[in-house]
Amino acid sequence: MSFVIYAIVDPRCRKVFYVGHTSRLDLRSGQHLEAGETICGLCIREILTAGQEPQFFILQDCESERAALMAEVFWIDLLSGRGVALTNNQAFDGYSARAEEKRRLREELGAGTRMEQLAAIANGRPVREGRRWSRKEDQMMRRLKREGKSELEIADELSRSVGAIEARLAQKAV
Numbered sequence: 001m002s003f004v005i006y007a008i009v010d011p012r013c014r015k016v017f018y019v020g021h022t023s024r025l026d027l028r029s030g031q032h033l034e035a036g037e038t039i040c041g042l043c044i045r046e047i048l049t050a051g052q053e054p055q056f057f058i059l060q061d062c063e064s065e066r067a068a069l070m071a072e073v074f075w076i077d078l079l080s081g082r083g084v085a086l087t088n089n090q091a092f093d094g095y096s097a098r099a100e101e102k103r104r105l106r107e108e109l110g111a112g113t114r115m116e117q118l119a120a121i122a123n124g125r126p127v128r129e130g131r132r133w134s135r136k137e138d139q140m141m142r143r144l145k146r147e148g149k150s151e152l153e154i155a156d157e158l159s160r161s162v163g164a165i166e167a168r169l170a171q172k173a174v
Contacts, residue, residue, distance in 0.1 A: 003068035005060040005075055008032060010043070011052045017043055017087050019075045021068040029056045034135060039087040048132055128159040133168065141168060
Protein backbone atom coordinates (compact mmCIF):
# COMPACT_ATOMS: atom_id res chain seq x y z
CA MET A 1 0.00 0.00 0.00
CA SER A 2 1.36 3.45 -0.87
CA PHE A 3 0.89 6.66 1.08
CA VAL A 4 1.10 10.35 0.28
CA ILE A 5 2.09 13.36 2.31
CA TYR A 6 -0.31 16.17 1.49
CA ALA A 7 -0.69 19.85 2.28
CA ILE A 8 -3.90 21.83 2.60
CA VAL A 9 -3.67 25.37 1.25
CA ASP A 10 -5.90 28.35 1.97
CA PRO A 11 -6.85 29.68 -1.51
CA ARG A 12 -7.42 33.18 -0.14
CA CYS A 13 -3.78 33.72 0.80
CA ARG A 14 -2.19 30.67 -0.92
CA LYS A 15 -0.54 29.47 2.30
CA VAL A 16 -0.18 25.94 3.62
CA PHE A 17 -1.98 25.48 6.93
CA TYR A 18 -1.94 21.69 7.40
CA VAL A 19 0.26 18.71 6.53
CA GLY A 20 -0.91 15.11 6.78
CA HIS A 21 -0.44 11.61 5.43
CA THR A 22 -2.93 9.12 4.05
CA SER A 23 -3.30 6.14 1.77
CA ARG A 24 -6.59 7.56 0.38
CA LEU A 25 -6.35 11.29 -0.37
CA ASP A 26 -9.84 11.29 -1.94
CA LEU A 27 -11.39 9.94 1.26
CA ARG A 28 -9.23 12.03 3.60
CA SER A 29 -9.91 15.28 1.75
CA GLY A 30 -13.65 14.59 2.06
CA GLN A 31 -13.22 14.09 5.80
CA HIS A 32 -11.37 17.40 6.04
CA LEU A 33 -14.15 19.16 4.10
CA GLU A 34 -16.65 18.12 6.77
CA ALA A 35 -14.84 20.72 8.88
CA GLY A 36 -14.87 19.26 12.36
CA GLU A 37 -13.94 20.95 15.61
CA THR A 38 -10.18 20.62 15.19
CA ILE A 39 -8.08 23.70 14.51
CA CYS A 40 -7.72 22.55 10.91
CA GLY A 41 -11.49 21.99 10.71
CA LEU A 42 -12.22 25.49 11.97
CA CYS A 43 -9.87 26.95 9.35
CA ILE A 44 -11.59 24.91 6.65
CA ARG A 45 -14.99 26.07 7.89
CA GLU A 46 -13.77 29.68 7.62
CA ILE A 47 -12.63 29.08 4.03
CA LEU A 48 -15.95 27.43 3.12
CA THR A 49 -17.87 30.28 4.77
CA ALA A 50 -15.94 32.67 2.53
CA GLY A 51 -17.33 30.77 -0.47
CA GLN A 52 -14.10 29.01 -1.41
CA GLU A 53 -12.64 25.52 -0.97
CA PRO A 54 -9.28 24.58 0.46
CA GLN A 55 -6.78 23.13 -2.01
CA PHE A 56 -5.06 19.78 -1.49
CA PHE A 57 -1.54 19.18 -2.83
CA ILE A 58 0.61 16.07 -2.72
CA LEU A 59 4.05 16.83 -1.31
CA GLN A 60 5.57 13.35 -1.41
CA ASP A 61 4.79 9.73 -2.27
CA CYS A 62 5.83 7.04 0.23
CA GLU A 63 5.99 3.26 -0.10
CA SER A 64 5.06 2.42 3.51
CA GLU A 65 3.22 3.89 6.46
CA ARG A 66 6.47 4.04 8.42
CA ALA A 67 8.07 6.11 5.65
CA ALA A 68 4.96 8.30 5.49
CA LEU A 69 5.02 8.99 9.23
CA MET A 70 8.69 9.95 9.06
CA ALA A 71 8.07 12.13 6.00
CA GLU A 72 5.09 13.84 7.67
CA VAL A 73 7.24 14.77 10.67
CA PHE A 74 9.93 16.02 8.28
CA TRP A 75 7.49 18.25 6.33
CA ILE A 76 5.89 19.64 9.51
CA ASP A 77 9.34 20.47 10.95
CA LEU A 78 10.53 21.93 7.65
CA LEU A 79 7.52 24.19 7.15
CA SER A 80 7.30 25.20 10.81
CA GLY A 81 11.01 26.02 10.78
CA ARG A 82 10.42 28.31 7.84
CA GLY A 83 7.72 30.23 9.68
CA VAL A 84 4.64 28.54 8.20
CA ALA A 85 1.76 28.65 10.71
CA LEU A 86 0.44 25.09 10.64
CA THR A 87 -2.74 23.92 12.36
CA ASN A 88 -1.41 20.44 13.09
CA ASN A 89 -1.42 19.52 16.78
CA GLN A 90 2.37 19.23 16.63
CA ALA A 91 2.57 22.94 15.81
CA PHE A 92 1.31 23.91 19.29
CA ASP A 93 2.99 23.64 22.67
CA GLY A 94 0.49 21.45 24.46
CA TYR A 95 -3.22 21.25 25.13
CA SER A 96 -3.72 24.76 26.48
CA ALA A 97 -2.13 26.39 23.41
CA ARG A 98 -4.35 24.29 21.12
CA ALA A 99 -7.44 25.14 23.18
CA GLU A 100 -6.64 28.85 23.02
CA GLU A 101 -6.20 28.70 19.24
CA LYS A 102 -9.53 26.84 18.86
CA ARG A 103 -11.26 29.48 21.00
CA ARG A 104 -9.76 32.30 18.94
CA LEU A 105 -10.77 30.67 15.64
CA ARG A 106 -14.30 29.98 16.88
CA GLU A 107 -14.67 33.63 17.86
CA GLU A 108 -13.39 34.82 14.48
CA LEU A 109 -15.61 32.36 12.65
CA GLY A 110 -18.58 33.37 14.77
CA ALA A 111 -18.00 37.05 14.03
CA GLY A 112 -18.07 36.41 10.30
CA THR A 113 -21.09 34.17 10.66
CA ARG A 114 -23.01 36.82 12.61
CA MET A 115 -22.38 39.35 9.84
CA GLU A 116 -23.62 36.87 7.26
CA GLN A 117 -26.66 36.15 9.41
CA LEU A 118 -27.45 39.86 9.66
CA ALA A 119 -27.08 40.29 5.90
CA ALA A 120 -29.31 37.27 5.25
CA ILE A 121 -31.95 38.48 7.70
CA ALA A 122 -31.84 41.99 6.25
CA ASN A 123 -32.37 40.53 2.78
CA GLY A 124 -35.12 38.15 3.92
CA ARG A 125 -33.14 35.00 3.15
CA PRO A 126 -32.52 31.98 5.38
CA VAL A 127 -29.19 32.21 7.16
CA ARG A 128 -27.73 29.01 5.65
CA GLU A 129 -28.97 29.62 2.11
CA GLY A 130 -26.38 28.63 -0.47
CA ARG A 131 -24.03 27.01 2.04
CA ARG A 132 -22.70 23.47 1.79
CA TRP A 133 -24.85 20.85 3.55
CA SER A 134 -23.16 19.03 6.41
CA ARG A 135 -23.75 15.40 7.24
CA LYS A 136 -25.34 16.52 10.53
CA GLU A 137 -27.82 18.73 8.69
CA ASP A 138 -28.79 15.86 6.40
CA GLN A 139 -29.30 13.58 9.39
CA MET A 140 -31.34 16.22 11.22
CA MET A 141 -33.47 16.86 8.13
CA ARG A 142 -34.25 13.15 7.75
CA ARG A 143 -35.00 12.82 11.48
CA LEU A 144 -37.37 15.81 11.43
CA LYS A 145 -39.14 14.41 8.37
CA ARG A 146 -39.55 11.01 10.06
CA GLU A 147 -41.00 12.84 13.09
CA GLY A 148 -43.70 14.22 10.80
CA LYS A 149 -42.43 17.81 10.51
CA SER A 150 -43.47 19.72 7.41
CA GLU A 151 -40.99 21.14 4.91
CA LEU A 152 -41.77 24.60 6.34
CA GLU A 153 -40.91 23.48 9.87
CA ILE A 154 -37.75 21.73 8.69
CA ALA A 155 -36.71 24.84 6.74
CA ASP A 156 -37.14 26.97 9.86
CA GLU A 157 -35.25 24.48 12.02
CA LEU A 158 -32.29 24.27 9.61
CA SER A 159 -32.31 27.93 8.48
CA ARG A 160 -32.70 26.82 4.87
CA SER A 161 -35.21 27.73 2.18
CA VAL A 162 -38.28 25.54 1.66
CA GLY A 163 -37.09 24.90 -1.91
CA ALA A 164 -33.72 23.69 -0.62
CA ILE A 165 -35.44 21.34 1.83
CA GLU A 166 -37.76 19.95 -0.84
CA ALA A 167 -34.88 19.42 -3.27
CA ARG A 168 -32.68 17.82 -0.62
CA LEU A 169 -35.47 15.51 0.55
CA ALA A 170 -36.10 14.39 -3.02
CA GLN A 171 -32.37 13.89 -3.52
CA LYS A 172 -31.88 11.96 -0.27
CA ALA A 173 -35.14 9.96 -0.53
CA VAL A 174 -36.05 10.03 3.17
